[in-house]
Amino acid sequence: MFRYLVRRVLWAILLFMVITFVTFVIFFMGPQDPARAQCGGDQASRSCLVLVTEKLGLNKPLYVQYGKFLNRLIIHQDLGTSYASGQKINQTIGQAVPITASLVIGGAILWMVIGLIVGVYSALRPRSLLDRTAMIFVLIGVSAHPIWIGLIFEYVFGVRLGWTPIANYANFFGAPAGSGLPGGPWQWFYHLILPWTTFAILFAALYVRMIRANVMETLNEDYVRTARAKGAPERQVLFSHVLRNALLPVVTMLGMDIGVALGGAIFTETVYQLHGLGWNLVAAIGANDFATVEGIVVFATIAILFLNLLVDIAYAWIDPRIRLT
Amino acid sequence: MALLEVKDLRTSFQTEDGVVGAVNGVSFSIEKGQTLGIVGESGSGKSVTCLTIMGLNPKRTTISSGEALWKGKNLLTAKPSELRAIRGDEISMIFQDPMTSLNPVHSIGKQLIEAVQLHRDVSAKVARARAVELLKAVGIPRPEARIDDYPHQFSGGMRQRVMIAMALINDPDLLIADEPTTALDVTTQAQILTLMKRLQDEFGSAILIITHDLGVVAEIADDVLVMYAANVVEQADVHQLFGRPQHPYTWGLMGSLPRLETDVERLTQIPGQPPSLLRPPAGCRFHPRCPHVMEICKTTVPALVPTSKDPEHLQACHLDEETKDREGAKLLEATLAAEGAA
Numbered sequence: 001m002f003r004y005l006v007r008r009v010l011w012a013i014l015l016f017m018v019i020t021f022v023t024f025v026i027f028f029m030g031p032q033d034p035a036r037a038q039c040g041g042d043q044a045s046r047s048c049l050v051l052v053t054e055k056l057g058l059n060k061p062l063y064v065q066y067g068k069f070l071n072r073l074i075i076h077q078d079l080g081t082s083y084a085s086g087q088k089i090n091q092t093i094g095q096a097v098p099i100t101a102s103l104v105i106g107g108a109i110l111w112m113v114i115g116l117i118v119g120v121y122s123a124l125r126p127r128s129l130l131d132r133t134a135m136i137f138v139l140i141g142v143s144a145h146p147i148w149i150g151l152i153f154e155y156v157f158g159v160r161l162g163w164t165p166i167a168n169y170a171n172f173f174g175a176p177a178g179s180g181l182p183g184g185p186w187q188w189f190y191h192l193i194l195p196w197t198t199f200a201i202l203f204a205a206l207y208v209r210m211i212r213a214n215v216m217e218t219l220n221e222d223y224v225r226t227a228r229a230k231g232a233p234e235r236q237v238l239f240s241h242v243l244r245n246a247l248l249p250v251v252t253m254l255g256m257d258i259g260v261a262l263g264g265a266i267f268t269e270t271v272y273q274l275h276g277l278g279w280n281l282v283a284a285i286g287a288n289d290f291a292t293v294e295g296i297v298v299f300a301t302i303a304i305l306f307l308n309l310l311v312d313i314a315y316a317w318i319d320p321r322i323r324l325t
Numbered sequence: 326m327a328l329l330e331v332k333d334l335r336t337s338f339q340t341e342d343g344v345v346g347a348v349n350g351v352s353f354s355i356e357k358g359q360t361l362g363i364v365g366e367s368g369s370g371k372s373v374t375c376l377t378i379m380g381l382n383p384k385r386t387t388i389s390s391g392e393a394l395w396k397g398k399n400l401l402t403a404k405p406s407e408l409r410a411i412r413g414d415e416i417s418m419i420f421q422d423p424m425t426s427l428n429p430v431h432s433i434g435k436q437l438i439e440a441v442q443l444h445r446d447v448s449a450k451v452a453r454a455r456a457v458e459l460l461k462a463v464g465i466p467r468p469e470a471r472i473d474d475y476p477h478q479f480s481g482g483m484r485q486r487v488m489i490a491m492a493l494i495n496d497p498d499l500l501i502a503d504e505p506t507t508a509l510d511v512t513t514q515a516q517i518l519t520l521m522k523r524l525q526d527e528f529g530s531a532i533l534i535i536t537h538d539l540g541v542v543a544e545i546a547d548d549v550l551v552m553y554a555a556n557v558v559e560q561a562d563v564h565q566l567f568g569r570p571q572h573p574y575t576w577g578l579m580g581s582l583p584r585l586e587t588d589v590e591r592l593t594q595i596p597g598q599p600p601s602l603l604r605p606p607a608g609c610r611f612h613p614r615c616p617h618v619m620e621i622c623k624t625t626v627p628a629l630v631p632t633s634k635d636p637e638h639l640q641a642c643h644l645d646e647e648t649k650d651r652e653g654a655k656l657l658e659a660t661l662a663a664e665g666a667a
Contacts, residue, residue, distance in 0.1 A: 222420060225426075226427065228381055229379060229420075230439065233409060236443075240431075241428050245429070248430075319429075320430060320432070
């Protein structure tokens, strides 16, 4: 178990190095010149460009710059400063993370709950009315784009019915004093209902289909028949013998999909004006602010590596066959 | 009263292509401590017979009729809760493939303890002690340590021993063994059969063993049922069956047994394939493959009737008894000659 963990951690570190290096090279090779951006773009004066290039170390070779970047990142946990706005990128990300985390974690819980309940029930009653309805939902869920779903939801539930807010985020721990913005847990929840649903639909559909298939397959396993032959009641057969095995691949998928979903969060954040990581990323690309783009990519990389590590550990915990290899 | 009495058991499955009659009128009974062997090729309905008795067929697509009287109570009409109380306690079952019959994510100890606690109101500690005792009885070395291991840490033969331990843990009256040795290598097969015989003496359970191997039947069974294409074709006690086999299919099975003594290039085999149960052939279902086929075989289903010499020996074949005795004797002679030559 210990060796397994050490190996997983070493893999994560190696991956981190490779991904940060590739990201760094992409932005290094890119056509944009950070010095020009800081000196006012097209009107940049020659003397300013020379000064800033020297100050930012842009004339140094690639490996020196990468070394400085790594040093800053690892020793000082600092992602640098935006060339465009001059704001600390750590601060930008710090403000954006709670929003994206609320969206992604809440959305993931929602899609897992839907996936489990509908998926398992469909598997137990194949071809029933619920199963057929669920399969139609799956087809719509995997086909419809989150932006389209988001706009429809905003129009129907926000504008026509007036049940929910159509945009913005409310801080869970209360809004900043005197800002006049909504805050507190209830407002947080209220503002996130539509984003969560929009965000979760695609994955809920995928997971209903996957869990249904896994459970149906596991129900035919010999050890399920063994459990029944022992006289176990159906509930015990389902929970102790079927689900545990059927959900093994789901845990793996969840680890991978959280990363994919982080990308999908861009759409939801854009539609609902949630200033999370995705929204900031889109804004930074629009403003040619590549330091911010790089900061967000590196942060997202670390987050995904960390989540995958958690999944690997969880996997070893639920599947004894992994533990010993 | 017999422990288990099965009367005219019929099971069919609804499939997308139509109704498949998997078991077509099987009757037998098992007495306390006796061993009954059911022999036949794959798809002859022997496993389905047992699964029907246990109520383990998929409910939605199965139609069963007839009676399976367990201590006088019909299992086919029993409530699910009554069946559950009998399964794993009074009747337990071991399966063909020990590699897939144990749950990979639970330790064998957990699975054994579950089997005890489903039927006995005892603490986990008592159940665990019982599990260790059984693992010892089936010959697992260091049972106290190995009880916490997972199925993938055991070999196939050891897993089958674990399955047997799990089946016997509640001291059942009947043990149904569905091809318990098929997935194992030959030396392990012999060990498992010896183990089953020894445990039968120790625990006094009756055994219903399903196999396609007449050698296994000769080894362990008291009575034998030969099935072909969902029908019983011959039924007798083991000495009668091997001494005076009456059905061409039984002859075929005996002829295809490999023998160490004889030096043959190829084993004799029954020509052709078992028929589709979706559209079985008219008349005797064995007639397309039978070397003694007559006109009547193609139109009339032979009844399962006693032979004139032994009312307990049932067979379903249109051949006259004289021919059958002659053919059976020929087969036996050939066998004895081969053994003499060796």
